[in-house]
Amino acid sequence: MSNTGGRRKPPTIHDVAREAGVSRGTVSRVLNGGHYVSPTAHEAVNAAIRKTGYVVNRHARSLITGRSDSIGFLLTEPQERFFEDPNFNVLLRGCTQALAAHDIPLLLMLAGTEDERRRITRYITAGHVDGVLLVSSHSGDPVAQELCEAGVPLVACGKPIGLGSKVSYVAAADRDGARDMVRHLLSLGRRRIAVVTGPLDTPGGVERLAGYREVLAEEGIEYDERLVVSGDYSRASGEAGAERLLAQAPDLDAVFVASDLMAQGVLTALERAGRGVPGDVSVGGFDDSSAALAARPQLTTIRQPYDRISAEMVRVLLAQIGGEDPAAVILPTELIKRGSA
Amino acid sequence: MSNTGGRRKPPTIHDVAREAGVSRGTVSRVLNGGHYVSPTAHEAVNAAIRKTGYVVNRHARSLITGRSDSIGFLLTEPQERFFEDPNFNVLLRGCTQALAAHDIPLLLMLAGTEDERRRITRYITAGHVDGVLLVSSHSGDPVAQELCEAGVPLVACGKPIGLGSKVSYVAAADRDGARDMVRHLLSLGRRRIAVVTGPLDTPGGVERLAGYREVLAEEGIEYDERLVVSGDYSRASGEAGAERLLAQAPDLDAVFVASDLMAQGVLTALERAGRGVPGDVSVGGFDDSSAALAARPQLTTIRQPYDRISAEMVRVLLAQIGGEDPAAVILPTELIKRGSA
């Protein structure tokens, strides 16, 4: 207990064995599940562990098991998005906590530049982590590609475009969510519904637009290109997108925005244009991130179940590391009504 | 290169040695700085490394060096703040990148609950990381206390209250920043300047209030308790604080808010009360986080140099791990003028 200054050498399995009066093999067996150990020995070892304050040396263990018992959280998006988007935080926290429950540390890896990508790919394929939680849904991500080919267990957040079906992912039901929102806007009496999509090389970009088109078609409303612009999920792109929409289709009476952050930008542009929300224009977001509550008015939006998404990502990844086959998990979304629509 | 399915066994130092026609000791020497190695051997080893695609096994290295070559980024704040506060993101990213430049992975550690705190303290004191970047400035943080006593190299972000002077930290010049802001508000002709402080058990809470009081005293303006309330750095606490201020001191003509996020809340409350910003009331924030740009109007604020803060935290921590004494680094702030004051 008393550790006066400096770090002293921590006890090893050898110290525990001596204290318990057994061999190191027996201590190790207790540490690894307690199979083939007599109750007496088991107890003696546990007591010795408590007494010595023993904690396993993970390096020694990893050296022999070949596993690192750690997981990488890899972000290949441009750096700025990471700051700005509250969703990342929620995901990162959820994954860290889910892993902590398994006593597995999370290594944060940022691969923004080409150099970083190379370094990190090398690090991962060298086996320094047992698997990777991937946040990046742009198509043709070279890092994801390489990791896949190297056989590194991998779970993506959102369906990765262009990586084939052998890669695991966890995603929200984007299309259904979009459908719910557009139907909600219709139920409000809106007919000139514009849309600000996400990047069209991401599933969220493609699928949410698809949901929008589906509902319009089902209702016999003609698809009007002037009502459609794309953003990059940033607040600024939402603002710029709304400006283009107002110029192209001044008669719009609603905007479905593919992310809450972009919706914040849309609100700014509408306010500047003198359009009241929700009086003149209804605005619907997507995510139910903290941006939805920060917006004025607060955003009616589609909740992505980020808590469940992170938990499932960890579950699927650990299963895959354990030898299971890749899997895709789709989680339902929910319409959250607030002031903006 | 071609790695068809599955993870094959990576090359070891032994493979490199054989390829280069030298002993493993020589390979190791090349890996660790190249001292006492002939140019010929050096070249042969490098070529062999390239040819085999060798990457050092960090577990084996750590086992013998006793270092983990990894750093923990420890957050002991309640979880919610982590999401909401954009400053954390900037810090986390900056630290990750600064460490990446040294090829040192960052382990993200969240110690929100008592259980997590215990688990993480154990993990760290067991030597699983070489040092810790600490984000928590509440006084009497038990984790920080324990780590300090265990002799774990530690650098805090912001001066830790109650940990004595032997712990390293990097902080912005809180008091000076607050002084600059209050002087700016005075220069605008404001005289009834209110303040929403941070938690008074954090240096940011105490010091920014101190700066406010100093300037008022210097200008012969009486300190009025009704103009002072405290928040917890959250948006909601800013909103609530402004409401109390409006009730206690309806004649206020400016508010200095100790964080941008709280300032967003203040803006919401002022708007609801029908007070125009900056017409009726000038509002000054602190941080220059993304919240400052998201606010309407955009916030005049005090920039904390988070890029430099994270870089310095890493520098000081690595120095300390290398045997240097603890150090405190204070970085200057800057007044950023925008629309709110």
Added chain:
DNA sequence: CTGAAAGCGCTTACAG
């Protein structure tokens, strides 16, 4: 400048 050898702390067949 270089090789042979010891040893870091653990796990895991292998005999008993």
Added chain:
DNA sequence: CTGAAAGCGCTTACAG
């Protein structure tokens, strides 16, 4: 159920 022993991949004095 248990111990003795080999071995994971590396670094580092130690001789030369």
